[in-house]
Amino acid sequence: MELLQIGIVLVILLLLVKPVGTYMYHVFSNEPNRTDRIFGGTEKLIYRLAGLKKLENMRWTTYVMSFLATNVVLVVISYVLLRLQGMLPGNPAGNGNMEASLAFNTVISFMTNTNLQHYSGESGLTYLTQMAFVTMMMFTSAASGFAVAAAFMRGLTRRGEGMGNFFQDFIKSIIRIFLPLAFVLTLVLVGLKVPQTLQPTVDITTLSGTQQQIALGPIASMESIKHLGTNGGGYAGANSAHPFENPSPWTNVLEILAMWVMPASLPYTFGLFARNRKQGWIIFSSMMVLFLIFLSITYVSEKTGNPLIQALGVDASQGSMEGKEVRFGIGQSALFTAVTTAATTGSVNNMHDTLTPLGGMAALGEMMLNVIFGGKGVGLMNMLMYAILGVFICGLMVGRTPEFMGRKIEGKEMKLIAIAILVHPFLILAPTALAFMSHWGYDAVTNPGYHGLTQVLYEYASSAANNGSGFEGLADNNVFWNLTTGMVMFFGRYVSMIALLAVAASLNAKAPTPVTTGTLRTDNKLFGAILIGVVLLIGALTFLPVIVLGPVAEFLTM
Template identity: 70%
Template sequence: MGIVQIAAVIVILLLLVKPVGTYLYHVFSNEPSRTDRIFGGFERGIFKLSGLKNREGMTWKGYAISFLGTNIVLVAFSYLFLRLQGALPMNPNGTGGMEQSLTFNTVISFMTNTNLQHYSGETGLSYFSQMAVITMMMFTSAASGFSVAVAFVRGITGRDTVGNFFEDFVKSITRIFLPLALLVTLVLVALQVPQTLQPSLHVTTLEGGSQQIAIGPVASLESIKHLGTNGGGFFGANSAHPFENPSPLTNVIEILSMWTLPASLPYMYGLFAKNKRQGWMIFSAMMTLFVLLLGLNYYAETAGNPAINAMGIDASQGSMEGKEVRFGIAQSSLFTAVTTAATTGSVNNMHDTLTPLGSITPLSLMMLNNVFGGKGVGLVNMLMYAILGVFLCGLMVGRTPEFLGRKIEAREMKLIAIAILIHPLIILAPTAAAFLTELGKGSISNPGFHGMTQVLYEFTSSAANNGSGFEGLADNTTFWNVLTGIVMLLGRYVSIIAMLAVAGSMIRKKPVPETIGTFRTDNGLFTGILIGTVLIIGALTFLPVVVLGPVAEYLTLR
């Protein structure tokens, strides 16, 4: 039945990919469409108020500067709001201002679409901060990533310009995230997720004692948390909390919310390229990698903990430690795989309690950093590997490599090399640094191989802009707040700027006519080459450290 549950969700996703991908194309193609009748007037009002009457196409540098400038302004306001939240309105529980290193980590985390939480939402934030900072940045960081992905697609598919960042940014919010967030919010409220501005409830327990139960505007945050692949929870327990995710039905809704848009981007890309097979090729590579790693997690969790099995205890139900009974292993494994494949970071089970082999799945999905990905990240990274695969194949056969009718030359490969190498560098170097100082080692709750995985997971999640964590790690310290904040910044902006530069370089190239010797990139052979390229680079960079962590722990338990 577990496999049936997983298969049913995947089938629903497959049915959504084409219509959603088509809608995204109509939103960003800048061609007249029916969506203009619905949203055009509202958007023109926004552009008029903001002084953007003439929204001409930008160069890649102009696009990157606009993207960075918008993010910097939002970070500055958010930092002030969190530091001063004790004196701001809508604070019925009297929550004080956030400590400065934690504030730095939080605003960087949410602006980079990471949403790594070193605080507990129900006790660390006021209602005003939850809405004006956290929810606001969930919309804007997702819209920023979506805009960059669309700009990159325009660049490599030969459009005249990469577009206008501010127009893409506004359209992402008005035509995609706001309508979907409103719809999902209403559905979640109907399914018993709280949405209120009342203070925490004071209740009397069965023993006659007093207890406070946190509530608040949960449903509205929960909707954009998943639609924007953000992941930051209203409560510390995230989507394992019954107020955020009360039933198997809400669990499926949250899975599809964070999975559908990233999975539909390859189809949108195929429409931009005027070759739908290109889009399905990218999607097939993503889904193949996803299913393989999902299968590993499901197998490991259903097999149970070898140490417990060796004690003669009945573990036929698998490893349920850290999982909610209302979800079971199947929906927990699927959620684990989707939240790390889509770089969302929300959790409905505690990843720190995964079996050693089971923990390889979320680690690998974040290390590969291109299996669906967050808002646009997965598509951009997979296209980056596709260009790399074409380049390597061109070297093998002695031809100048081409992708979508444009030659791939030294400039593009240098930029792609930067984007590929920065990811393992900002994971492995800080992991090593954490073990060289007591500031890092002092936060580890498990001194064995599991402790190695705790540290590795924290930096992998930060670099991949995912945000989930092995919560056994005591990470709310100045050391962890500052270091993970720096990793999140580098993980987000270095690769984005490098890939925008690739788009700018490709858009200036003249198309090369297709010949009998042109290497095709829209067939099964190239899908296999793409998967192989991803796995080989991932294994070369991360296999040794994975052996030191979860693999060594698995062998020790046995």
């Protein structure tokens, strides 16, 4: 039954890839289409109010500066809101202002589409900041990622046409994609019993006769964009394991599809940009093969259960249910875990700290690779980066200048790609080592031994991949963890994006190279196998030693 549930979700996703990918192409191609009639008037009004008289193509440097400047403005506004939230309206619970280092971490977290939370939403934020900061950032950070991905696709596929206009891409992402989808999904979630209210906290009497406060709020509206934007930040501390955020298997499936469908459809969008749908399907298939590998590891490991629990004589026939909700079971919990770490959403419907060692390793591995669908545009960009690297390696093997999308790959592009590839493991491994070398970091580890290493490693992998899920078990709300994870999230987001936009701009300026019999085709099964091999090889070379010291060692000692 569980495998059938997983299979149905996979089939639904496959059916959605083509229509959703086609729609996103129409949004970002800047070619006249039917959506102009629906959204064009609203967009023109926004352009006029913002003073955008001409939407000219930008150089890649101008595009990057526009992207960064917009993010800086949003960061400043959000930081002020968090620091003053206790004195602002929309605070029926009387929550106080957020501490400085935590506010820094939270603002960077939401601006980088990470949504790592070192606070509990019910007590750490007010109704106003949940809406004006969190929900606003969920729209804008996702739109920023989509805009950069659109520019990257144009740079690789359309010679001499520039990268597009950031503000146009940014506004289109919100108006034509996220707002309408979030509105519809919010209504559906409300119909499925997810709360959407501005009523204050409710006091109830429990069965034992004690008083308990139940936090309510505008939850459904946040849940919709939280998953559509692959944000992942929870209204409550328990995130999508909370019965208000994710009350039933129906909402669970909707949330899985909401965070998965657009990242999974972007490769098809790229195929339309490249005028080669096969190219898009090869990228998608490579991602899906990697995803199914990690999903299988997670499901089998959780279904097998924990031998230490079984040794105590406890009935573990259902598998490892520790940290999981009975209403979801092993199947939907394993699928949610695999999707949220593949799509770098960070939303959780079970506690990842209680996953079996190999189940936790699979979730960790998806974030370390950071190419399996990924968040809003990041996964596609990273996979295409590995595609260029694969072409380069094959070219070296046969003694031919490598080419990708009809452009020669030369030293400049490879230097930029080397930066993008190396910065990710550096941002994970270096802070992990620093945390264990200093008492500020090590004192936060509550589980010594192999599992403690995995907790720290997971925290920085989640930050660098802009995922945001946590292994928990860490006392991470202090200055050291707030500052280090904040910086990891910042550099993990912007360094690779800027480097890859520079690669696209460099290739865009080159004259096309004619296809010959010696040209390595990148739209067939052979290249798909090469691409998967390159991703796994680079991942193993950079992360295998620390994986062995953490989850593998824990598994072998159970």
